[in-house]
Amino acid sequence: MTMAYVSRPHQQQTLEWLDGGLFTILLDSEATEGQLTVGRFDIPKGEAPPFHLHTREDEVFLLLKGEALVWVGDERHELSEGGAVYLPRNIPHGYRITSDRADLLLIATPAGIEEMFRYAGRDTSAPRPDGFEITKDRLAEAAALRGTLVIGPPR
Template identity: 60%
Template sequence: MSMAYIAQPQQQQQLEWLDGGTLAVLLDGLATNGQLMMGRFDVEEGEAPPYHQHTNEDEIFLLIKGTALVWCDDEEYELAEGGVVFLPKQIPHAYRITSKRADLLMINTPAGIEGMFRETGRDKSTPRPPGHEVKPDPAIATKYGNVIVGPPR
């Protein structure tokens, strides 16, 4: 049975992400009975995950602020502030932030991919180990149904 879930900003897990960015986990599978995961990225110019595809979930990006290049099935698109992208599972995709900063909302359905973000990223409420770097790990990606098919673009 699903229940309403409310989380104030201070209750949302903050993960250190690629290139020093932050991913706030707004909703996860536990909060949504496995229905969806929602996260919000605060990232800088150049942030780019590897070219990849999801085998378990569909994904939606909403670029709240900033600009980006997006690749879907090897086609390149420019995404402007307020632009949205729907990525069905199995479609290879990637993006690269082209503005100085970007605010990106991500929704995945069903939930589950948050495990990859938590295992790859670092919870910012814990001390940062010396020399720690957040970087994609193909083994962790595969564990959560993601396939890295190429380098960042």
């Protein structure tokens, strides 16, 4: 049975992510019956995930505010406010935020990628443990759970 779902801020989960950035899960597998994940990043300058590819989902990034460099395979692109990138599964990619802050919308289909963020990130509704960090090992474990392959360091 297909049903509409309305996501309100008090229902959304915000996770501390790489380099002190935040990732808010707006719509997850449960809300969309496995169809898609929608999330929003609030990220500082310099934030860059490892170069990676997804084997299970296609991604779209929409840069709502800020500037970034985006690598798709061997190509490097500058992305500015309002720019969008479509990343089919199995295409290596990465990005680096070049503005002071960025507001980045993520859409992935099918849903499930949010579990990677939940596994490695920290729910901001709970107290922050001393020394919290997302280690390379923890990030690699989280990525592997969702069929994401880390293929190189951040660019």
